[in-house]
Amino acid sequence: xxxxxxxxxxxxxxxxxxxxxxxxxxxxxxxxxxxxxxxxxxxxxxxxxxxxxxxxxxxxxxxxxxxxxxxxxxxxxxxxxxxxxxxxxxxxxxxxxxxxxxxxxxxxxxxxxxxxxxxxxxxxxxxxxxxxxxxxxxxxxxxxxxxxxxxxxxxxxxxxxxxxxxxxxxxxxxxxxxxxxxxxxxxxxxxxxxxxxxxxxxxxxxxxxxxxxxxxx
Amino acid sequence: xxxxxxxxxxxxxxxxxxxxxxxxxxxxxxxxxxxxxxxxxxxxxxxxxxxxxxxxxxxxxxxxxxxxxxxxxxxx
Numbered sequence: 227x228x229x230x231x232x233x234x235x236x237x238x239x240x241x242x243x244x245x246x247x248x249x250x251x252x253x254x255x256x257x258x259x260x261x262x263x264x265x266x267x268x269x270x271x272x273x274x275x276x277x278x279x280x281x282x283x284x285x286x287x288x289x290x291x292x293x294x295x296x297x298x299x300x301x302x303x304x305x306x307x308x309x310x311x312x313x314x315x316x317x318x319x320x321x322x323x324x325x326x327x328x329x330x331x332x333x334x335x336x337x338x339x340x341x342x343x344x345x346x347x348x349x350x351x352x353x354x355x356x357x358x359x360x361x362x363x364x365x366x367x368x369x370x371x372x373x374x375x376x377x378x379x380x381x382x383x384x385x386x387x388x389x390x391x392x393x394x395x396x397x398x399x400x401x402x403x404x405x406x407x408x409x410x411x412x413x414x415x416x417x418x419x420x421x422x423x424x425x426x427x428x429x430x431x432x433x434x435x436x437x438x439x440x441x442x443x
Numbered sequence: 444x445x446x447x448x449x450x451x452x453x454x455x456x457x458x459x460x461x462x463x464x465x466x467x468x469x470x471x472x473x474x475x476x477x478x479x480x481x482x483x484x485x486x487x488x489x490x491x492x493x494x495x496x497x498x499x500x501x502x503x504x505x506x507x508x509x510x511x512x513x514x515x516x517x518x519x
Binding site for chain 1: 471475477507513
């Protein structure tokens with residue numbers, strides 16, 4: 227079974243995503259999956275198109291920036307490269323199982339996947355997370371950022387394990403709620419701000435289409 | 444046309460940033476960027492795209508606390 231994972235790294239936000247996505251790549255490889263891992267310099271629209279058409283991955287994990295109509299890859303010559311764009315190459319997502327850890331991509335692109343038998347998990351608002359300035363540039367040690375990014379990794383891991391999209395979505399929601407409850411009981415400075423952002427991500431995540439879809443089936 | 448944000452709402456959000464957000468916190472808001480406490484205050488004051496997005500997050504959260512949605516979902 228083949229999966230495709232994109233992993234840009236060109237600013238602070240993608241730097242954090244890069245660390246967490248790399249953990250997913252290791253998890254997938256250790257699970258015996260064939261991983262198409264696209265990062266700079268291979269993370270281009272042409273390469274994404276080609277890999278999806280030739281390898282037909284049963285699961286796609288997009289990471290990085292996005293908006294209502296675009297999922298971006300890395301920067302090419304200083305400019306963000308759109309790797310999936312509505313009206314240009316969005317049809318490559320049709321009937322597929324996709325998790326887009328990319329801002330707002332759920333607001334429009336989901337219809338492409340969900341028009342047929344596919345399923346799209348994404349966000350209708352920007353995916354947000356707090357980071358700790360004291361650990362800036364060191365995501366592995368930033369326990370504050372982990373509160374927000376680990377639940378999304380659990381979602382991706384559930385998909386990689388072959389759980390249904392609905393089950394994977396639940397992993398994210400349960401882990402986020404668990405973090406909220408833990409923070410409510412702890413009451414340290416900044417906890418209310420963290421709870422608010424966990425809540426925002428909970429409400430911003432959408433699962434659209436065939437929720438019973440799982441990769442490899 | 445953008446809706447005008449009331450003075451009271453703006454003051455509430457600025458106050459919440461002041462009391463809720465430690466100096467070491469930085470908020471990553473996707474491709475809008477990463478913002479520290481002073482950045483966020485400036486954006487809220489300016490009512491620009493980032494400021495409005497942050498105000499919206501705060502207001503949605505307050506609303507969910509007040510209408511019981513927050514506790515209902517957590518208990519579910």
